[in-house]
Amino acid sequence: MRAFYHKNHHQNPIYILERYLSSASGIMAYLVVVDACFVT
Structure with missing residues (x-):
């Protein structure tokens, strides 16, 4: 399974x-940070 995932x-x-x-x-x-900076 690990080999299959890696492949x-x-x-x-x-x-x-x-x-x-x-x-x-x-x-x-x-x-969100940019929006908070513009709102305040």
Whole structure:
């Protein structure tokens, strides 16, 4: 199972989804900070 996961690491949709969610959460946190700076 580990070899299979390592072999298909870049084609794994869960891996891609986790990468997208981590980057999206970072973008959302950045936007929240910017929005808070503009509001106050």
